[in-house]
Amino acid sequence: MAEQAPDFGNEDKPGIDSTTSIEDGQTGSGLKAKVATDLLGVNRLFVSTELTSVAAGAQPTIPPNTQWIDMNDTTGGVARGTSIPQGTKQKLYSYTGSGLIFGWSVTLASLSSGWAIHMEIDGNSNFGPNGLLTDELKSVSLYNFNSSIPDFHMAITTDGDTFRFKGGLSTPQRFDSKIEIFAERVSNPAKDFDAGLIMIYKAT
DSSP, X not given: OOOOOOOOOSSOOSSOOEEEEEOOSSSOOOEEEEEEEOTTSOXXXXXXXTTOSSOOXXXXXXXXXXXXXXXXXXXXXXXXXXXXXXXXXXXXEEXXXXXXXXXXXXXXXXXXXXXXXXXXXXXEETTOTTOEEHHHHHXXXXXXXXXXXXXXXXXXXXXXXXXEEEOGGGOOEEESSXXXXXXXXXXXXXXXXXXXXXXXXXXX
């Protein structure tokens, strides 16, 4: 049986059904409570502070059964240190079900040379059919994604040989049926997958 999705913030949500005023019990600052659809499509009660100048109301929370999972051969991928040859699109992580992705990171030998990164959610090629080419991501003359801009709104950064993803605008990324992460070696010679980590909430 699927668990009820958690409240991830106090901002206004789409699909509002009704609005009523409440008191926060501390400042008497007339907050608004709204019944809205949350990230997994469940109607929930959200508290909004849009009409008050004081910090009050619900704070963002993460469910207690959120997991930080190492990517390896037991989680749908391959073991650390596996050499990936040219022309191979190697699956690093896979989960079938529904839930939320908060973020993940992958470390590959020589990230700036000859790799493409893929994320596929519910059958969608989210980084495009050819993936994101790390040569271009790390190039100063091209995209220049690096750790000096960790909160850039496009939700990806590189730092050394590590590629990092987090939900866009710091919002968890929903998946309804499957999440898969791949590294593709697009040039010679073969290079190693060093490590991967994902922060995931599994609803089903």
